[in-house]
Amino acid sequence: MIEIRNIGLWYRKGQKILDNVSATVGEGSTVVICGPSGSGKSSLLRCINGLETFQEGEILVNGISVQNPNTNIYRLRANIGMVFQHFELYPHMTVTENITLAPMHVLKISKTRARQKAMELLERVGIADQAAKYPGQLSGGQQQRVAIARGLAMEPALMLFDEPTSALDPEMIQEVLEVMVDLARDGMTMVVVTHEMGFAREVADEIIFMDHGRIVEKGNVQTFFNHPENERTQQFLARILR
Amino acid sequence: MLDYNFEWSILWSQTYGPWLLKGIWTTIHLSLLAWVIGSMLGLMVALARLAPYRVVRFAGGAYVQVFRNIPLLVQMFFWYFAVPALLPREMGRWLNHEVPHLGYYCGVVCLGTYTASRVAEVIRSGFLAVPKGVTMAALATGLSPWNTYRHVTIPYALRISMPLLSNEILSCFKNSALTMTIGVMETTGMAGLIDSFTFHGLETTTAASLVYLAITLCVVAAFARVEKKMRIPGLMERSN
Ligand SMILES: Nc1ncnc2c1ncn2[C@@H]1O[C@H](COP(=O)(O)OP(=O)(O)O)[C@@H](O)[C@H]1O
Numbered sequence A: 001m002i003e004i005r006n007i008g009l010w011y012r013k014g015q016k017i018l019d020n021v022s023a024t025v026g027e028g029s030t031v032v033i034c035g036p037s038g039s040g041k042s043s044l045l046r047c048i049n050g051l052e053t054f055q056e057g058e059i060l061v062n063g064i065s066v067q068n069p070n071t072n073i074y075r076l077r078a079n080i081g082m083v084f085q086h087f088e089l090y091p092h093m094t095v096t097e098n099i100t101l102a103p104m105h106v107l108k109i110s111k112t113r114a115r116q117k118a119m120e121l122l123e124r125v126g127i128a129d130q131a132a133k134y135p136g137q138l139s140g141g142q143q144q145r146v147a148i149a150r151g152l153a154m155e156p157a158l159m160l161f162d163e164p165t166s167a168l169d170p171e172m173i174q175e176v177l178e179v180m181v182d183l184a185r186d187g188m189t190m191v192v193v194t195h196e197m198g199f200a201r202e203v204a205d206e207i208i209f210m211d212h213g214r215i216v217e218k219g220n221v222q223t224f225f226n227h228p229e230n231e232r233t234q235q236f237l238a239r240i241l242r
Numbered sequence B: 001m002l003d004y005n006f007e008w009s010i011l012w013s014q015t016y017g018p019w020l021l022k023g024i025w026t027t028i029h030l031s032l033l034a035w036v037i038g039s040m041l042g043l044m045v046a047l048a049r050l051a052p053y054r055v056v057r058f059a060g061g062a063y064v065q066v067f068r069n070i071p072l073l074v075q076m077f078f079w080y081f082a083v084p085a086l087l088p089r090e091m092g093r094w095l096n097h098e099v100p101h102l103g104y105y106c107g108v109v110c111l112g113t114y115t116a117s118r119v120a121e122v123i124r125s126g127f128l129a130v131p132k133g134v135t136m137a138a139l140a141t142g143l144s145p146w147n148t149y150r151h152v153t154i155p156y157a158l159r160i161s162m163p164l165l166s167n168e169i170l171s172c173f174k175n176s177a178l179t180m181t182i183g184v185m186e187t188t189g190m191a192g193l194i195d196s197f198t199f200h201g202l203e204t205t206t207a208a209s210l211v212y213l214a215i216t217l218c219v220v221a222a223f224a225r226v227e228k229k230m231r232i233p234g235l236m237e238r239s240n
């Protein structure tokens, strides 16, 4: 589904943010990425849907090269949902409008149909009763579930999550993780940047550990938690699993 | 005080009352027209200043600097006296002799273009205050850059700009008084004219002041309503 081949990324001329990163995400699988702040996790996610321009290597999504000038990047993005640490909802629109905007203007679905769809999704993430409110009137956990619904509304083949629970109060983390676990179980292909190791244990098919723009450890749940090879990974796990 | 006989009744006398009303009406439509030009052009200049092309950005920046930094009075004279002289001879003559109310049109254009330069700065700062992540989220759903602008960035930026835009519309009304220098008989000009006929300048000036006060209070009230309607629920009400 995603094929990341030796990509390298710089911002301007300075330091290399991503260095020779390669990874594969199979259809229906969930890959968890973790690593210290500034290690390039967000940058890597943004490369996958073309929000960032990398200088080396190639990324294929469903066999389509992201940076090929002939690729219709908008159509590709429509097929990739993305959820951010700070939700990034449109604050001047109601919850329903947040969810229906892209389906109406990208997929050209009728308003009635889009609203129907939005209600189903809100039902699915458990906040159908908030449909008419504005994002600023919701709790963090509710906002993040709206953001997930917004991503799902495009019926994407793939979902990217960038630290979806890092900005949430502890009591709201669970409600968002539950939605994500359900998604993973339903067979959605997901790339999740998170430090929620409980989530990783539950659904990750593979865990990637990044440091200084490189992938330093990669493995399934068993090997990653029980026999990490890299010293940095060991330190990181020791700190985070305390 | 000197011997001055206040005679307020001239304000509603049969001759001068209608003059004053005509002046007030001129102030209103001249300012509103200038505001329409100012807000539309201002939005376009703001967009130009943020455009992905250097030439366009530069043009937008140059516009703002030129129109914002030359005194409005000088700009009035420029449009009224210099522009007809700078145009080809025939056109200049036609403007000066055949176009009725040339001063009015010059005043509208001048005030409109000046207001645009100020509106552009206000809206631009609104754009810069839109979180990058929100724009990115819209692009991530597959929306084109233009649709992202249209549905997310522009409405969001305008809502942020609202309080400062209300200042600009007030300035627009007040600055309209300067058009009297190029012969427009708006409120201030009319007040002067009535004074020259009646020597009752105190009354007319007082009346003019009250008229401006009334107009600006109306504008403030109207804008407060618009602002309330456009306020982003849960986002901006907390900060007030
Ligand atoms: N737009 C940008 N311009 C310049 N440097 C950036 C930009 N975005 C991120 N960086 C830098 O790239 C590095 C990786 O950032 P990021 O991908 O956000 O890491 P992570 O998500 O793992 O915390 C950091 O050193 C950060 O300062």
Ligand SMILES: [Mg+2]
Pocket: A041, A042, A043, A162, A163
């Ligand atoms: Mg990050």
